Amino acid sequence: MLEIEDLQVKLGDREILTHIDLEIKTGETHILFGPNGSGKTSLLMAIMGYPQYRVTAGKIRFKGEDITDMPIDERAKLGIGMSYQRPPSIHGLKTRQMVQICGGEKPLSPEKLASEVNFTDFLDRDINVGFSGGEIKRSELLQLMAQEPDLLLFDEPESGVDLENIALIGNTISRLLERDLKPDPVKSCKELVKERKRMGLIITHTGFILDYLAADRGQVLYQGVVACKGNPVDIFRQIKETGYEECCRCIL
């Protein structure tokens, strides 16, 4: 479970998140909406533990542990992983090596994993160097597939992806979050859902991702605060109709 309690975050001198309360129960996936500059990426970076996103008040707890001051690599080891929107390029580090880094001690086959996201041709290329927007998304998913975190943070996983690959991305995320339930001869669907461990927090602008997985909740960030919580599909429909103006009314 991820619990965020009255979190305040500063980037430089600027307060970018104020009084954030958020709870993602084990097995739940939430969608994070919000206009540009509302603090969505900042919230993900703060959860991941980027030091420039300074927590000035409040707490972040994960799996019952207070991780507010925990370094980024320890959070990764505890089971938090992130798919970045614009990850840095690292010259001389092959995608294959990166997949192995993500896998840690686990034995894994980069080829096999890469074939699932149509990315085998990129294994021997330097990570993110010259990758297109869509290629970056697939590379990030590949890394998370190797890392297998329990809490997955997605920063706009569908932006820049062509229509051909959007289903691939959507289905892969659904699988990563254990949302791809198949009929099981022994267990009922309800039991399977109960057993679900993975948690997700997904930033989306386009809402495409909602076509591929049924998220449990939606949250709207507006000017650094959570302005609305509810059914993600309802929220998305509302935003499409009235824009974020309506959210403004809720926080005033």
Place this chain on the structure above:
Amino acid sequence: MHTLKDKAEEAKKRKAALGPDVDLDSFDVTAEAHERLPNLALVGGEDRERMIQAGVDISESGRAGSYIQKDGTAIYAAAKDEGVEVIPIREALEKHQWARDHYWKLLSVDTDKYTARAYLDLHDGYVIRALPGSRVFFPVQACLYLEKQNLSQNVHNIIIAEEGSELHIITGCVTASHVSRGLHVGISEFYVKKDAKLSFTMIHHWAEDMMVRPRSVGRVEEGGLFLNNYVCMKPVKSLQMYPTTRLVGPGAVARFYSLLVGHPGSEIDVGGRVFLEAEDTRAEIVSRAITNGGHIIARGDLSGQKPGVRGHLECRGLILKGGLIHAIPELRGSADGVELSHEAAVGKIAQEEILYLMSRGLSEDEATSTIVRGFLSVDIPGLPEGLKAQIDHAVEVSQKSVM
């Protein structure tokens, strides 16, 4: 007639254009002769260990030939592949007119006091020659080993890839562990004849108080390819070299790659210079420099003299723990339609790259060394797999001293 000797005598005190001046008189020139070995397997003790570190394969199983010099003596020289000759230079100059025809032909003996010394007090050196049309599959190995403290080791090498041949050379220069001070003067003349391919990889393992002054010039004829790789990741007091290559035949190609690490107290001034003198010639100079507190000057100079020639220069420097990196890329175009470009970057490791790797589970130190390893892994096209693996290994081993 103005002989080589006269010219050398005149240049005996001539300071070099670059690098701190070395007091030649503070080093010994007399080196006790060592025994010539009939078999490389007879090298024993510490010598053996150090040579292996420098990349020497004592078994010679993956080698087309070997040349090993200890201090002033060629202790072993033999070719295993019939397409190649490996001969100590003194012997070659005595016996072969072709060797004399390639001696001091690319480089002037009066360039500076180091070239003069290499003529006047020549110890030995190697002549490695691939016969016309021969494709020498395995690399030839050479090792210049310095066992005597405070010696000025003066070496002259001639490398010839005859027409249509292919030759790979891996050479290691290394000091014995008890040697802290010394001077290495190394003259190299590279001849890449028509349609020949030569790769030359030099790995230096010096000591804290070593002065190193290589002087080398290459000449590449029509359709020839010259790959020149240089790795120096161990401490050295002062290293200055500016290897130069002239592309004299149409379609000739030169590629220089260097990996440099500057440790505290090290002063390194290394460059690469290519003259693109014929049509359709191409050149690439890539350098990667890391400093831990040392001073590094990374030079590069491309001079395009015919229309349509192409060259690219890339200098990247990483400052890990203090020190200085000075990248000096120079481009000179003197004909219509030359295409010369450069990119240079000096900085520290980007924090965002470290954090990215940490978010995948690496500690900060692991992330840093992963980035450094990536920085130093340069893809060198045209190298045989085995040789590439050896260079990677040498970099891997040397890298431990960086972190």
